[in-house]
Amino acid sequence: MDFPNFDPVAIQLGPLKIHWYALTYLFGFAAAWILGYRRADHSSSWTRDQVSDFLFYSYLGVILGGRLGYVL
Numbered sequence: 001m002d003f004p005n006f007d008p009v010a011i012q013l014g015p016l017k018i019h020w021y022a023l024t025y026l027f028g029f030a031a032a033w034i035l036g037y038r039r040a041d042h043s044s045s046w047t048r049d050q051v052s053d054f055l056f057y058s059y060l061g062v063i064l065g066g067r068l069g070y071v072l
Contacts, residue, residue, distance in 0.1 A: 029059055 011018040036051040 025062075029055075032058070 004042055006020075008019050009017045010020045014063045025054055036046075036055055037048055040046045040048045
């Protein structure tokens, strides 16, 4: 199976490099935030504060878990 050979860096501004996977993380986090707030507005079981807290701890778990998995 041949894998495509593409540059993993999406944007480079001097020494700062932004990779494609970082953009997908940002897109996923933004989509979860928007959809969570919409769900909270149309639901009586969740409030915006609960959604915000849940997403914060979820994001923290994703980032720390990814780094820990990389190290191990």
